[in-house]
Amino acid sequence: MILFIDGSDINTLKLGRASIDNLGNWSTQDSVTIDVRPEGYLAAIDTFLANEDIEGIIAVTGPGSATSLRTSLAIVNSLSLAKSIKLYGITTPSQISALAANPTTTLSGGNILLPLYHHDPVITVSTRDSLLRTL
Secondary structure, three states, X not given: OEEEEEOOOOOEEEEEEEEEOOOOOEEEEEEEEEEOOHHHHHHHHHHHHOOOOOOEEEEEOOOOOHHHHHHHHHHHHHHHHHXXXXXXXXXXXXXXXXXXXXXXXXXXXXXXXXXXXXXXXXOOOOOEOOOOOEO
């Protein structure tokens, strides 16, 4: 089974199952959208998988919410490292539908995925010291 994860939205996590046969034909099976924030992603994925074996993971790498992308891709990259699972990155959720519609499409797999953001992060400097006094 190949797990599909879309963590590009801060308020929902999309999970699904996909498979590929010996001829390289893709098919999508069930998918679900869960109303959960990034801190609940790991529990949601664990419940969704219910101890199934994963052969690969297709993950949306962005663009999207920086927090949700970092969280979902950190989980995906950790699973890949821990279980030697092949990763496939896509930029939009519609690409998973395109895979099912065009079964001969091949994805290039790797062992780490990096998030793609809409823009560079905006880093702010704190205006308080370690005792929370205004500087």
